[in-house]
Amino acid sequence: MNSPIGILDSGLGGLSVLNEVRQVLPNESIVYFGDSAWCPYGVREAHEIQRRVFEITDFLIEKECKLIIVACNSATIAAVEALRATYPLPFVGMEPGVKPAAALTKTGTVGVLATEASLAGKKFHRLVSNHADGIKVITRPCPNFVNLVEAGELSGARARGIVEEETLPLIEDGADVLVLGCTHYPFLRPLIEDVAGAHISIIDTGTAVAKQAASMLPSNSGSASPHFQIHTSGDLDHLRDVLPKLCPDLTADLYHCDLT
Ligand code: DGL
Numbered sequence: 559m560n561s562p563i564g565i566l567d568s569g570l571g572g573l574s575v576l577n578e579v580r581q582v583l584p585n586e587s588i589v590y591f592g593d594s595a596w597c598p599y600g601v602r603e604a605h606e607i608q609r610r611v612f613e614i615t616d617f618l619i620e621k622e623c624k625l626i627i628v629a630c631n632s633a634t635i636a637a638v639e640a641l642r643a644t645y646p647l648p649f650v651g652m653e654p655g656v657k658p659a660a661a662l663t664k665t666g667t668v669g670v671l672a673t674e675a676s677l678a679g680k681k682f683h684r685l686v687s688n689h690a691d692g693i694k695v696i697t698r699p700c701p702n703f704v705n706l707v708e709a710g711e712l713s714g715a716r717a718r719g720i721v722e723e724e725t726l727p728l729i730e731d732g733a734d735v736l737v738l739g740c741t742h743y744p745f746l747r748p749l750i751e752d753v754a755g756a757h758i759s760i761i762d763t764g765t766a767v768a769k770q771a772a773s774m775l776p777s778n779s780g781s782a783s784p785h786f787q788i789h790t791s792g793d794l795d796h797l798r799d800v801l802p803k804l805c806p807d808l809t810a811d812l813y814h815c816d817l818t
Contacts, residue, residue, distance in 0.1 A: 560781045562587040563771065564623030566614045569597035569708050569792070571742030572629030573804045575652075575764050579627065580808070582768035585780030589621045591815070594792025598704045599632040600673025600740070607636035607675065613817050615641060621787070624779075627771055628652065629741050632675040635682070650771045654682070654739030655761035657689035662759055663735045667694040669728030672739030674699045696731055700724045700743070707742040710800035713749060721749045729754060738762040745804060786810035791817060 563579065565572050569592045576590055591614045593599070599607050611633045618626055627650045628634045628641070634651035641649050654676065659668040668690065676682060677697045686695050702720045711717050725736060736758060738744055744762045751760060786808060790797045794814040801808065 560587065561622045561624040562589045562787075564589050564591070564618030564621065564626040565629045566591045566611065566618065566626065566633065567593070567630040567741055568599035568632065569594040569704070569742070570797075570800065570804055571704065571707055571740060571745070572627075574741050574744040574762075575627060575629035575767055577805055578764040578768040579771060582765070582772050583775070583780060585782065585784055586775075587781065587784040588786050589618060589623055590786070590788045591617060592788065592790045592792070592797075594708060594790050594797075595816075596791060597708055598673065598701055599630060599636075600675045600699065600701060600704065602675065604636040604675065604679070607633055608640060611637040611641065612644075615645060617789075617815070617817060619645070619647070623647070625650065625771060625774060627767065629767070631740050632673045635676050635679040648774050650767055650774070652741060652767060653685065653763060655737045655763045655766075656685050656695065659735040659737045659761050660690040660693045662761070663693060665732045665734045666692070667696065667732040668735045668737060669725070669731075669733035670695060670697045670737045670739050671700050671703070671724065671743055672697065672737075673701070673704070676739055694732070696728055696733055698724060698728060700740070703746055704740065704742045707745045707804075710803045712745055712803060717746070718749055718753065721746060721753050725750055725753055729758060733758070735759045735761060787813065789813045789815040791815060
């Protein structure tokens with residue numbers, strides 16, 4: 559069974575999940591859709607995100623995807639339940655790693671970096687009350703992180719300044735664990751680790767999501783020569799420039815697609 563896995567995100571952030579999927583499932587072909595023309599999702603209304611995610615899902619189903627990873631926390635919160643109720647194929651969604659963070663903290667304070675859309679949802683509040691009872695959870699939306707990653711600006715003085723501005727207040731407030739609750743943020747992880755220092759733990763659920771996808775596929779799934787397609791609703795030349803920074807060892811066919 560050689561149909562591809564579909565992966566979608568508001569833009570290029572879900573490529574951090576694609577990288578994890580390639581580690582865990584090296585034989586799987588992947589069709590990725592990055593909605594860079596509509597990025598950021600994190601400041602949009604849930605119904606607007608949901609409508610867009612349904613259109614992308616129709617596109618991925620046309621490409622014969624057998625499973626779809628909603629590699630965007632904001633889109634997961636807005637749409638994953640509706641997707642599961644509508645389509646017959648399996649969906650894997652994202653969830654900020656509040657549970658492992660609560661188990662790891664020694665100070666009793668964790669910082670969650672995520673988009674406004676992810677932090678405002680009922681789902682996030684449920685996550686905190688189910689798994690971080692008695693833990694102080696400080697949240698912080700970082701739209702500038704998304705902008706940096708979309709621009710492929712992963713290092714340098716400006717990026718470092720932005721990372722300092724967003725992460726240091728959480729650490730000053732006592733957080734010893736930082737949760738990366740948006741799929742764009744792992745691309746800034748080296749900078750975040752450097753700014754935060756070795757005493758701060760960083761949690762990213764990308765690997766767990768890839769393993770969850772693997773557990774939903776039959777053991778003979780995939781092929782010896784997987785292929786990769788990346789579709790963007792944004793600028794194709796920009797994707798061509800930025801991709802080597804985000805996925806250094808990936809050879810993929812790149813396309814522009816408006817979905818209309
Ligand atoms: N990558 C998306 C997420 O995980 C968010 C970025 C955006 O705001 O579009 O939530």
